[in-house]
Amino acid sequence: MSNNIIIGIGALVIGGAAGFFIGSGNEKIVEVEKIVEVEESQASTLDAVRAKGFIQCGVSQGLPGFSNSNDDGKWTGIDVDLCRAVAAAVFGDADKVKYTPLSAKQRFTALASGEIDILSRNTTWTMTRDTQLGLNFAGVNYYDGQGMMVPKSLGAKSSMELDGANICTNTGTTTELNITDYFRANGMSFNLVAFEKADEVVAAYDSGRCDVYTTDRSGLAAQRTKLTNPDDHMVLPEIISKEPLGPVVRQGDDSWFNIVRWALRAMINAEEMGISSANANSMVTDNNPAIKRLLGSEGNFGQELGLSNDWALNIITQVGNYEESYERNVGPNTPLKLDRGVNALWSDGGILYAAPVR
Amino acid sequence: MPRNSSFIYNQNIRSNVFQVLLVLGLLLGAWWLVDNTIFNLSAQGKSVGFNFLSQTSGFQISSTLGTWVMEYNVGSSTYLDVYFIGIINTFLVAVLGIVAATFLGFAMGIMRLSQNIVIRGFATIYVEVLRNVPLLLQLFFWYFAVLRSLPSRRGQIEIFEGAAxxxxxxxxLPAPIAQSGAGILGLAFILFVGIAIWLGRWAKKRQYETGQIFPAFWVGLGLIVFGTALVYLVMGQPIDWSFPVFKDTGPALRRGFQIGDGMVIVPEFIAVWLALSLYTAAFIAEIVRAGILAISKGQTEAAYSLGLRPGITLRLVIIPQALRIIIPPLTSQYLNLTKNSSLAVAIAYPELVSIFAGTALNQVGKEIEMIGMMMAVYLTFSLLTAAFMNWFNARVKLVER
Structure with missing residues (x-):
């Protein structure tokens, strides 16, 4: 009886081991399989996206103006618009996007593991992230800088007066490093209280745990709307860092990288050429060859990207140009009340400058 | 009939061959995983290694025991220091949480068996509420309850005339600053504790042999307290105290407690410690109650008929027998508490998950190495706790003759 069981188990083990040896015995086959596997996961995000029929877009857990879901679960914001633009370019339908809300801490791991196709989550472009984390930044959709918000009752007019302050912020962001650098450079001491999620930072700051809330200035404008008495707080004038925010993709997939990069450029170029969602369809037949190239009525630019030639037309009619996205989400007529500032076109005195479609 | 002597029928050879095959299979599987990981990482342009540990970390960490012990300085401290600070902070909250949860849990467990309906009802409500609400919610509750109920930064509740x-x-709190001679004071304290432990053993032995009772606990405690105090005075008070300084004049930013005077226990720690202890205590209470109920009522009746008072019955008859039932599940609760401390990342307590797997990981991006190092810490903590509890269990279990 027990002998039979032992023989049975033995047979199972031998069978398993034999299978394993057959599977891994031929080194060459294994090598080839591995490379193919890697290439599939690395080099054809576009094919994978087409096969599943939607784009998985990594966004924030709720930052008004950038990526925020309303009561119906519909996501809006300029970071969301970027994912929608890519979906419009790939599928001709801006709604073919699914969103994954990520904390600052989770975001790069989610992208590296393939859980998301694009990370569009007010992410600062830094050299470390670009070179060491296996990521590529496809451009900048908002030029920001880190600022500090304080209660007006504190009576501070400048961040140089904040020696000894308690400062609340998010973990896993560049803000921790910037604020540390700034206080060190100015010989001031401070205590940092770093939370995982922005909502807890807001709650802790609101309760008075910290004197200062620091993050990107656009973020401060957005989070201030969540405070009990937004008017009791002010953003100090100093900008202590450069924070170019933009969409991120995995390194090693150049064609997908190009699609995301040019989706953003198409929106900026459209603003520059005066093409908007309202007039895009009528401008397809415009006489200006630059407009014709962008809208696909001349040349073969969409196919070179691996898309259809009306890729940019779809972006502009369904999502709009950069200006429309900006005014809709973060501009002066929104609760964030952010002026274009440096985010204006280069021709209007800003620094937005997109390479031409040519 | 002679046994078939062919070697495939030899039980020894057969079992050994299979075991060797299994080990080989496991090794190959592990090698395949590691090799594939390295290959994929290099395809992404990422290197593997632990060199990042010696890089300097450029971010501030909320001041706690960890930053105090490691003397954390932005600009000169490394990611390895960050790792140790995380370990110390996790260890601190785990150990203090285990101590508090044990005392509270035993009290609640015994209260649940009380004849008094008010005490029993209170303990029942405590257990049912605390163990049925998710820990993360309790963490938020305590954190924001603690924050909202305290005076703002410009005010304070004085304790002992402003000493705290x-x-x-x-x-x-006042912070001790060691002067010369503090080492001798520490040695004296350890010596007195040793004497007190020896005294306890001696008293127990004497009671077994002669039946005479010696109040070893009180004598030992007195010896530790007064003995240490005496040495402290004789050595010329070798510990200075740095008292917290509170200012309520001057510009608004300068008011409040001043940085660098006294020591501060941050509200994040208080909230984590409260939440972990109260939550785990509810489970320990049920374990204790189960352990006590598992002891036959006859034991109590027998003790009473011998004339033992209820308190002594509980301490000398019931608890020692109940302990052997209580300890194994109690160990699990200790392990749970240690691991649950990682939830503290949600409310900004700078423990391992928060500063090492959070902030530091985002800056250097070595997911596999850093998550591995973190897992090693929790594994070590848990195995050490389990080893200690197994040793303790072996000591208190029924001696079978």
Whole structure:
């Protein structure tokens, strides 16, 4: 009886081991399989996206103006618009996007593991992230800088007066490093209280745990709307860092990288050429060859990207140009009340400058 | 009939061959995983290694025991220091949480068996509420309850005439500063504790042999307290105290407790410690109750008929027998508490998950190495706790003759 069981188990083990040896015995086959596997996961995000029929877009857990879901679960914001633009370019339908809300801490791991196709989550472009984390930044959709918000009752007019302050912020962001650098450079001491999620930072700051809330200035404008008495707080004038925010993709997939990069450029170029969602369809037949190239009525630019030639037309009619996205989400007529500032076109005195479609 | 002597029928050879095959299979599987990981990482342009540990970390960490012990300085401290600070902070909250949860849990467990309906009802409500609400919610509750109920940074609740104080930025206590001779004081303290332990053993032995009772606990405690105090005075008070300084004049930013005077226990720590202890105590209470109920009522009746008072019955008859039932599940609760401390990342307590797997990981991006190092810490903590509890269990279990 027990002998039979032992023989049975033995047979199972031998069978398993034999299978394993057959599977891994031929080194060459294994090598080839591995490379193919890697290439599939690395080099054809576009094919994978087409096969599943939607784009998985990594966004924030709720930052008004950038990526925020309303009561119906519909996501809006300029970071969301970027994912929608890519979906419009790939599928001709801006709604073919699914969103994954990520904390600052989770975001790069989610992208590296393939859980998301694009990370569009007010992410600062830094050299470390670009070179060491296996990521590529496809451009900048908002030029920001880190600022500090304080209660007006504190009576501070400048961040140089904040020696000894308690400062609340998010973990896993560049803000921790910037604020540390700034206080060190100015010989001031401070205590940092770093939370995982922005909502807890807001709650802790609101309760008075910290004197200062620091993050990107656009973020401060957005989070201030969540405070009990937004008017009791002010953003100090100093900008202590450069924070170019933009969409991120995995390194090693150049064609997908190009699609995301040019989706953003198409929106900026459209603003520059005066093409908007309202007039895009009528401008397809415009006489200006630059407009014709962008809208696909001349040349073969969409196919070179691996898309259809009306890729940019779809972006502009369904999502709009950069200006429309900006005014809709973060501009002066929104609760964030952010002026274009440096985010204006280069021709209007800003620094937005997109390479031409040519 | 002669046994078939062919070697495939030899039980020894057969079992050994299979075991060797299994080990080989496991090794190959592990090698395949590691090789594939390295290959994929290099395809992404990422290197593997632990060199990042010696890089300097450029971010501030909320001041706690960890930053105090490691003397954390932005600009000179490394990611390895960050790792140790995380370990110390996790260890601190785990150990203090285990101590508090054990005392509270035993009290609640015994209260649940009380004849008094008010005491029993209170303990029942405590257990049912605390163990049925998710820990993360309790963490938020305590954190924001603690924050909202304390005076703002410009105010304080004074304790002992200003020797200590509490407000929303933390609990401020006098900090000891060791002067020359403090080492001798420490040695004297250890010596007195040793004597007290020896005294306890001697008293127990004497009671077994002669039946005479010696109040070893009180004598030992007195010896430790007064003996240490005496040495402290004889050595010329070798410990200075740095008292917290509170200012309520001057510009608004300068008011409140001053940085660098006294020591501060941040509200994040208080909230994590409260939440972990109260939550785990509810489970321990049920374990204790189960352990006591498992002891036959006859044991109590027998003790009473011998004339033992209820308190002594509980301490000398019931608990020692109940302990052997209580300890194994109690160990699990200790392990749970240690691991649950990682939830503290949600409310900004700078423990391992928060500063090492959070902030530091985002800056250097070595997911596999850093998550591995973190897992090693929790594994070590848990195995050490389990080893200690197994040793303790072996000591208290029924001696079978």
């Amino acid at each position: 104080g509490i407000n929303i930025t933390g609990l401020y």
